[in-house]
Amino acid sequence: MKIDEKAVQYVAGLANLELTSDEQSRMVRDLNSILAYVDRLSELNTDGVEPMAQVSARYGVDETCEGSERFDYASRTDEPRGLRESLSHEAALANAPQSDGSYFLVPKVIEK
Amino acid sequence: MATLATPPALTRADFEPVIGLEVHVQLLTATKIFCSCANQFGSAPNSNVCPVCLGMPGSLPVLNRKAVEFAALAAMALNCRVNETSIFARKNYFYPDLPKGYQISQYDKPLAEHGWIDVACSPNNATGGDANGTKRIGITRLHMEEDAGKSLHDGFADSASKTAIDLNRTGTPLVEIVSEPDLRSGDEAYEYLTRLREIILYTGVSDGNMEEGSLRCDANVSVRPRGQEKLGTKAEIKNVNSFRFVREAIAYEIERQIELILGGGTVVQETRLYNSAEGRTYSMRSKEQAHDYRYFPEPDLLPLVVDTKWQAEIRSRLPELPEARRARMVAEYGITEQDAGVLTASRTLADQFESAAKAAKNPKRVANLVQGELMGRLKAAGLEIEQSPVSMAGVAMSADLVEEGKISGKQLKELYDICFAGVAQSENGARGEDFAAVYEREKPQQLSDSVAIEKIVDEVITASPKQVEQYRAGKTTMMAYFVGQVMKATKGQANPAMVNEVVGRKLG
Numbered sequence: 001m002k003i004d005e006k007a008v009q010y011v012a013g014l015a016n017l018e019l020t021s022d023e024q025s026r027m028v029r030d031l032n033s034i035l036a037y038v039d040r041l042s043e044l045n046t047d048g049v050e051p052m053a054q055v056s057a058r059y060g061v062d063e064t065c066e067g068s069e070r071f072d073y074a075s076r077t078d079e080p081r082g083l084r085e086s087l088s089h090e091a092a093l094a095n096a097p098q099s100d101g102s103y104f105l106v107p108k109v110i111e112k
Numbered sequence: 113m114a115t116l117a118t119p120p121a122l123t124r125a126d127f128e129p130v131i132g133l134e135v136h137v138q139l140l141t142a143t144k145i146f147c148s149c150a151n152q153f154g155s156a157p158n159s160n161v162c163p164v165c166l167g168m169p170g171s172l173p174v175l176n177r178k179a180v181e182f183a184a185l186a187a188m189a190l191n192c193r194v195n196e197t198s199i200f201a202r203k204n205y206f207y208p209d210l211p212k213g214y215q216i217s218q219y220d221k222p223l224a225e226h227g228w229i230d231v232a233c234s235p236n237n238a239t240g241g242d243a244n245g246t247k248r249i250g251i252t253r254l255h256m257e258e259d260a261g262k263s264l265h266d267g268f269a270d271s272a273s274k275t276a277i278d279l280n281r282t283g284t285p286l287v288e289i290v291s292e293p294d295l296r297s298g299d300e301a302y303e304y305l306t307r308l309r310e311i312i313l314y315t316g317v318s319d320g321n322m323e324e325g326s327l328r329c330d331a332n333v334s335v336r337p338r339g340q341e342k343l344g345t346k347a348e349i350k351n352v353n354s355f356r357f358v359r360e361a362i363a364y365e366i367e368r369q370i371e372l373i374l375g376g377g378t379v380v381q382e383t384r385l386y387n388s389a390e391g392r393t394y395s396m397r398s399k400e401q402a403h404d405y406r407y408f409p410e411p412d413l414l415p416l417v418v419d420t421k422w423q424a425e426i427r428s429r430l431p432e433l434p435e436a437r438r439a440r441m442v443a444e445y446g447i448t449e450q451d452a453g454v455l456t457a458s459r460t461l462a463d464q465f466e467s468a469a470k471a472a473k474n475p476k477r478v479a480n481l482v483q484g485e486l487m488g489r490l491k492a493a494g495l496e497i498e499q500s501p502v503s504m505a506g507v508a509m510s511a512d513l514v515e516e517g518k519i520s521g522k523q524l525k526e527l528y529d530i531c532f533a534g535v536a537q538s539e540n541g542a543r544g545e546d547f548a549a550v551y552e553r554e555k556p557q558q559l560s561d562s563v564a565i566e567k568i569v570d571e572v573i574t575a576s577p578k579q580v581e582q583y584r585a586g587k588t589t590m591m592a593y594f595v596g597q598v599m600k601a602t603k604g605q606a607n608p609a610m611v612n613e614v615v616g617r618k619l620g
Binding site: 014015016053054066067068070071072074075076077078079080081082083084085086087089092093098100102103104105106107108109 | 141142143147148149150156157158159160161162163164166174175176177178179180181199204205206207208213263264265268270271272273274275276277278279404406408409411413414415416417418419421422424425
């Protein structure tokens with residue numbers, strides 16, 4: 001797969017990014033070099049190998065367990081503050097570029 | 113030379129509407145789907161948030177097991193097949209109410225598939241109704257995903273230039289239920305949604321509250337010439353906030369598309385919004401940009417495995433569903449299908465009715481009273497059964513009093529009238545009184561004094577020689593006449609069982 005200027009513009013558009021023409025050319029170069037690197041994987045013959053999206057999918061399962069217990073290791077119980085407290089309201093908004101004290105404020109958007 | 117026949121012009125009736133619905137249902141878990149923040153409507157803005165649902169770098173989602181069980185329970189109630197392995201995927205799009213830049217959803221391997229709901233329609237209708245007046249609507253899939261936050265575009269001082277964002281809703285567990293394009297009218301869509309919501313409510317996995325957004329519906333509407341297999345271009349009508357409006361929006365959209373085509377135009381694929389005040393849909397006029405969500409498997413979550421045993425655990429929690437319950441109640445209490453429909457409108461109501469009926473001496477009498485005395489008064493007062501002044505416990509109590517002969521049928525009617533009197537007098541506010549309170553206050557006296565009854569019976573017999581003659585000549589139906597005369601003389605207060613006994617004895 002070869003990335004051209006058009007593909008970079010398309011992806012930038014989806015992410016609401018505005019790139020200068022210098023940035024665009026750099027992205028074309030960088031993305032192509034990353035893809036070329038990953039393409040080396042295609043040299044391997046993977047016929048008959050099941051696609052695997054998560055490396056850990058094959059690990060951690062206690063094969064002796066059945067039912068809901070079997071998935072315990074990869075899930076949590078439905079308890080408030082079970083894993084972590086929610087942030088305080090102030091902490092949640094602390095990094096917001098703009099807020100009115102209650103809400104995050106962002107440049108006007110229209111529903112799409 | 114052969115001439116080519118021009119095909120006859122299409123008319124309105126030549127078009128067939130095709131509708132598919134996507135319904136989002138919020139699950140009633142205590143916490144969010146991927147973090148321990150409270151899943152709660154109506155909290156102060158941005159108070160139930162943490163690094164996970166705020167999409168902060170480095171935070172990782174951990175799946176809520178209860179959300180899985182609720183989703184699977186809903187799937188089973190909708191006759192879906194639950195897949196042993198399903199995969200979470202990232203749906204990438206850029207919008208401020210979704211701070212991560214993607215929604216965790218499911219894509220090519222959803223939690224469940226191949227379900228259906230039977231909806232009521234007229235028997236053997238043109239759109240696939242069977243002889244019993246039901247039509248089966250397929251459910252393509254049910255998948256899990258997280259809800260996004262809320263954007264508020266209006267109502268703030270700087271709303272002209274800013275949008276306010278509340279991320280409390282971000283991460284609320286959802287199931288999305290996608291129907292097959294089996295629906296052919298707004299009415300069918302309305303039926304489907306009503307049944308779907310009822311089933312979901314019975315399972316208890318959601319409160320189905322449309323005002324609070326716990327249940328939301330998008331409709332895909334297209335039309336095609338009858339007989340054509342290929343689907344027409346669809347318009348998506350988004351976020352209509354009541355079933356009635358869904359029905360209206362679909363009806364409008366069908367007409368709009370047919371008109372457009374008959375006028376030589378073509379339907380464009382777009383998202384439209386329904387304006388309920390004007391009764392029409394509008395194009396959202398967003399930039400013409402095809403959505404490209406670039407789905408890929410969520411690397412931060414393992415494939416979800418709900419094995420056979422776990423599925424069995426979940427299935428064991430499946431309650432009796434409305435359809436089955438209606439059928440059983442018709443058989444068990446001898447009530448009409450229509451009344452069974454009213455009594456099973458919610459699981460709570462059906463439970464209340466059944467526990468009242470079972471606690472009463474004669475369950476069928478409870479059913480009869482609901483049917484004969486309660487429903488009509490509710491209808492006259494314009495009340496839903498949930499707003500009834502007479503509770504199910506009250507109905508059961510009144511049934512027992514009649515059963516024990518402590519009050520007559522006439523007295524019961526009078527007491528019910530008193531219960532409802534307060535309702536009739538006030539437009540709003542007054543809710544009437546429950547039966548127990550009214551009975552305790554009024555305590556209608558029933559004449560159960562056998563000497564007094566015998567005296568009245570004697571008087572009636574003396575005053576009706578002709579009727580006595582007829583009775584003795586074999587016309588036993590005259591019995592009712594005598595009982596009626598005695599009841600009249602006692603203003604309905606005589607114990608009917610005793611009157612029957614005494615009249616029978618004296619005449620016999």
